[in-house]
Amino acid sequence: MHRFSRYCRESGKTIGFVPTMGALHEGHISLVNESTKANDITVVSIFINPAQFSEDEDFERYPRDYGGDIRKLRGLPRLPVDALFMPSVSDIYPDGYKTYVEVRGLSERLCGGFRPGHFTGVATVVLKLFNAVMPVRAYFGLKDYQQCVVIKKMVRDLNLDMEIVTCPTLRDHDGLAKSSRNIYLSAEQRPEAALIYRAMAEAREAVKDGTLKIEDIAPRLQETLLKSEAVTEIQYASAYDPRTLKETTEGKRFLIAVAVKIGTTRLIDNLMVEL
Numbered sequence: 001m002h003r004f005s006r007y008c009r010e011s012g013k014t015i016g017f018v019p020t021m022g023a024l025h026e027g028h029i030s031l032v033n034e035s036t037k038a039n040d041i042t043v044v045s046i047f048i049n050p051a052q053f054s055e056d057e058d059f060e061r062y063p064r065d066y067g068g069d070i071r072k073l074r075g076l077p078r079l080p081v082d083a084l085f086m087p088s089v090s091d092i093y094p095d096g097y098k099t100y101v102e103v104r105g106l107s108e109r110l111c112g113g114f115r116p117g118h119f120t121g122v123a124t125v126v127l128k129l130f131n132a133v134m135p136v137r138a139y140f141g142l143k144d145y146q147q148c149v150v151i152k153k154m155v156r157d158l159n160l161d162m163e164i165v166t167c168p169t170l171r172d173h174d175g176l177a178k179s180s181r182n183i184y185l186s187a188e189q190r191p192e193a194a195l196i197y198r199a200m201a202e203a204r205e206a207v208k209d210g211t212l213k214i215e216d217i218a219p220r221l222q223e224t225l226l227k228s229e230a231v232t233e234i235q236y237a238s239a240y241d242p243r244t245l246k247e248t249t250e251g252k253r254f255l256i257a258v259a260v261k262i263g264t265t266r267l268i269d270n271l272m273v274e275l
């Protein structure tokens with residue numbers, strides 16, 4: 001990977017990078033399309049990063065479809081990607097591996113409260129992938145809003161000479177955000193999962209038309225989400241400052257963010273609100 005990236009850079013070519021954990025869907029492909037538009041070379045990585053899963057999470061059963069992913073990347077109508085980087089776990093974390101990147105504060109909020117160590121795993125692997133691929137731009141989906149904020153902070157704090165490009169969430173016809181984990185949902189759960197988007201969109205419209213105060217977003221989301229028996233747990237559902245990720249009751253621009261379990265499947269989503 002280093003040799004390929006060095007060769008591209010020495011030939012004056014810009015490298016755009018799309019890091020993924022595979023099980024590619026239209027959301028990933030939209031990131032690839034953004035990269036191929038803006039860069040000479042596009043590199044995609046597929047690496048299911050054990051460091052961002054805790055013991056009781058779904059690392060072992062995380063969807064893996066390497067053949068399908070490669071076919072999708074080869075068959076892109078615009079431009080195929082130039083390189084697919086698929087390191088093994090021992091390439092990334094050889095025996096005796098000891099170095100981790102911790103973005104303090106931001107990592108502990110929202111998902112961090114329910115997935116301790118998750119963002120340390122994300123920041124560490126993303127930095128290692130950046131070092132291997134040497135991109136000028138890297139592309140991330142805003143569905144994982146907190147991940148975008150954490151990675152941007154890491155890039156600033158560590159003076160990385162590159163740009164993080166964030167791209168809009170892609171949704172199914174009923175609003176459910178595209179996610180590799182949607183395939184865990186049963187046929188009965190799948191339509192119920194659209195409630196996450198509906199609850200956030202309803203709250204956003206109500207705040208915009210003045211019938212809901214920002215401080216009442218959290219109770220309104222709880223009420224809507226709990227109407228479905230498919231929702232087995234609400235981890236968080238409220239309005240947050242988009243920079244600090246702290247819960248907020250004021251501001252002209254804030255994030256509505258939700259993490260729930262539908263059965264045993266954990267899903268997250270968010271909407272930005274501009275008043």
Ligand code: PAF
Binds near residue numbers: 019125
């Ligand atoms: O968003 C993901 O798929 C992963 O968290 C990432 C950025 C590829 C790091 O493992």
